Amino acid sequence: MTTVLVYLDHAGASLAKGERELLSLGASLGDVAVALAGEAEQTYLDGIGSYGVGTVYRPASAEVSDVLVAGKAVFLTEAVRAAGAGIVLLGNSYEAKEIAGRAGVRLESGVITDVVALDGDLTATKADFAGSYTVDCRVRTGIPILTIKPNSVEAAEAGISSSPREERLAVDVPVAAARVTGRTEKPASGRPELTEARVIVAGGRGVDGDFGPLEELADVLGGAVGASRAATDAGWIEHSAQIGQTGKTVSPQLYISVGISGAIQQKAGMQTSKVIVAINKDADSPVFEIADFGVVGDLRSVLPQATEEIRKRGL
Template sequence: MAEVLVLVDHVDGTCRKTTSELLTIARRLGEPSAVFVGAGYDTAAPTLAAFGAEKVYRADSDALTAYLVVPQAELLAQLVERVQPAAVLIASSAEGKEVAARLAVKVGSGLITDAVDVQSDGNGGVVTTQTAFAGGYTVRATVTKGVPVIAVKPNSAPPEQVSGAAAVEAVDYTPSALAQGARIAASTPRARTGRPELTEAAIVVSGGRGTGGDFSKVEAFADSLGAAVGASRAAVDAGWYPHTSQVGQTGKQVSPQLYVACGISGAIQHRAGMQTSKTIVAINKDDEAPIFELVDFGVVGDLFAVLPAATDAVQASKG
């Protein structure tokens, strides 16, 4: 059975949830081989084995972490040419899409990004599902040339545990001159909020113009549900919340089990980031706000009255 390369998405060895999802998807297409780049392998190893990685290609070179995308793309290109995998799966994050883009050009492959489902076509090929035009359409696509390179969004498959051999093979890698053309000169970590990551969260509570800049009630409600906090473009442009929390066309596209929009009117810019959510709830003073066209449940009212009452009720239900 052909190998399927999965680029491990991790921070110092702690795997992001997408890694177990990608390994699960890889098993539909062939035999999963994890590609682990950077430090912290011992931390990652049990996860890779638990989700079915038969092989692990491991490269640990300073160049792979000191420089940006190019070293990872060069390493993957080297592996693709040697292994001839059935597909390469990469997390559809900003960085993952860049690695995928360089890789696709290097090896002459078709690239699909933002896949929300990946299945075998039964003939050794791959069929993917994406949304288009602000979530207004669902599209099915195939790669018609080269080894399919697919960037897959978080929450695209429920991770399934299957133990794998996770046999390690060290890979030699020497970066090209181009790989060293852009380097990280400084890095300021963000303050940790303790909340889940926006794109991975099962529940997202977002605030917009209606918060007037006060996100405390939105955050308290989110925390009662164990949710991530998002913001509309209006709230971000006003400087009320960081851009990394923006949900919408020019921010994050989220697809949680539950999305709660607080004081957000629901312009196309915002809908593009959230309308594929499974259940949608909105609170807005304006009963004509377009967000109410999308909701499963809506409350016409002041979020500063509704949210605290709802937070209390959620807390009470926990006993």
């Protein structure tokens, strides 16, 4: 059976949703091994075990994480060789994509990023050219290295209670010009991480500086709050909330676009969302071309009514 190596890099107490999705996908494709770059607590390792993972490869020295992505790419390469992996899966963060690219060069293997669906013969589906095309593609050289967008697969609990074997790998950490000198944890907002959220409420210039009603709607739906570049450039919300070509790419189950016109650069980051709802006061706004449901109206009256109705129904 093919060994599927899943690359994880999460320092924490439990597996993130995107990591559970990767392990579930891996288990559907073959025997799963894990390359774990960061430090992890026992509860996190137990979580990996519940997916029936046979081996967890870890770097022999924490130094791999001190040199941005270069050390992690070497570590992943060593783990692929040690595991004899036939498929490599990573998350879709900028860092994971860079690690995938560097490992691809080292392993002389093809890399596909931004994958939203993968079938049994490893045909991957992704959006290309700023979302203008949906493409089916396959790696034809070496070991397929694939970065998977969050929400592309259901995270199933494997429910197996196993204690994976741990193997430490010596990694020849490259001499790097840039080193990490410190880390500060981002204060938690209580909302899900944008790229992992099942529901996103995103606001644009039409919000006119007040994200309060969007936050209320996001909170009743258990969602995250995102934004167009016009809104982040105006300083109404932090830059990390930007969705689009030069922001984050997201694929939630539900994307509620509020006061956003739907420029191509915005669409590039969200049009693989499963259901798109647009609220815009201009019936001719291009956002309605990609929306599954549209509400033509002023967001200041539509949003409070929607939030109230959802609250009333206890959804």
